[in-house]
Amino acid sequence: MNTIPANTSSNSLPKWGALERSQWLAQQSVKRSYQFEVVNKIEQLKQNFEVSQYGALEYDVQKYPLYLIKNRHWDDQLPVILITGGVHGYETSGVQGAIRFLKTQAYQYKGQFNFIVAPCISPWGYETINRWNPYCVDPNRSFYQALINGELSTQQGSEEANKFMQAISAISNNVYAHIDLHETTDSDNNEFIPALNARDGKQPEPRETPDGFYLVGDTDNSQDECMAFIIEGVEKVTHIAPADNQGCIIGSPLSQRGVINYALESLGLCAGVTKAKYRITTEVYPDSPKATDEICINAQVASVMSLLEYLK
Secondary structure, three states: OOOOOOOOOOOOOOOOOHHHHHHHHHOOOOOOOHHHHHHHHHHHHHHOEEEEEEEEOOOOOOOOEEEEEEEOOOOOOOOEEEEEEOOOOOOHHHHHHHHHHHHHOHHHHOOOOEEEEEOOOOHHHHHHOOOOOOOOOOHHHOOOEEEEOOEEEEOOOOHHHHHHHHHHOOOHHHEEEEEEEEEOOHHHHHHHHHHHHHHHOOOOOOOOOOOOEEEEEEOOOOOHHHHHHHHHHHOOOOOEOOOOOOOEEOOEEOOEOOEEEEOOOOOOOHHHOOOOOEEEEEEEOOOOOOOOHHHHHHHHHHHHHHHHHHHO
16 A cells, blocks of 8 residues: 655645655555556457557656557447546556457447547556556546647646547547546545545545445536436446435435536546547446456446447
C-alpha cells in the first residue's frame, strides 16, 4: 500500500508541493507486467482486428505503448461504439474486460456496429496499481479539451488523457455510444482518497464503499431506460450495489436502482470526452466477498453487451 509522505497529513491543510509529490513517486514500484498481461493479449487480437499504436507515454516510451483496436471493414453507415478501459490503471477488470469482449463477443455484432477500443489508457498506473500518473494527476479528472482554430487543444490534462483525445479527435463527433469500464475498490477509501485529501490540503471525508456493481451516467443526458437495461443485464453476472443509509452511492443520490449521475464534461471524466448520445461509466466492486476476478471481468463484458443489445 502507498503511504502519504511523512511531512504531510490529511489534517495539515497546506497542499503538496514538489517535495511531497516526489516523495510519493519514490514510493511507487512496478507490481505487474503491462507487456505480459495487456500488450501480449492485444497482439493476439491482430488476427481479427485492426490494431494501431497511437503513441506512448513519455515516462518510458519503450515500456508503455498505447493502443487502439478497431474492427476491420469499417462501415461509415454503422454506429460507432467507443470502449475504454484502464483510465485508472489499477482497475483491472476494465482493462481485461475490454480485451475479453473483443476476443469472445465482438464477432456477434459484425455488420451492426463499428468498434473503437482503448483497453488501457494508463499503462503506468496498471503496472504500479495506481489511480494517479507519476505526477500525482488523476487521468480521469483531466479529459478537458477545446477546439481552437479547428485544431484540438488540451489543457489541465494528463499525458494519458491528452494522447487519447488526440487519437480520437477525428471521429469523436461521430461516436454514438461510449462505455468507460471502471472499478470502485477498497483501496479508494484506504489509500487513494486519503492521498488525494493530503495532496489538496483537504480534511478527510469518509464514505461508504458500495458492495456491488453500479453505473455512472450523464447528468445532462441520463438515458435512464438504457441504464436500467444494462443493470438488468449485469445482474445476471454479479450483484448490484444498494444505496447507503442516505440513499446515495459514493455520496451521490441514486437516479434509479444501481445508477448515479455525474456532470461528465465539467469534471473532466473520460466518459464525457465525446458528444455521444450514450455516455456511461461502469463500476465493478472486486473486493466483495461475492466477487472473483473472473466475475468482475464478465460483469464488464456483460455491461458492453447489454448496451449493444439495447442499441440494436
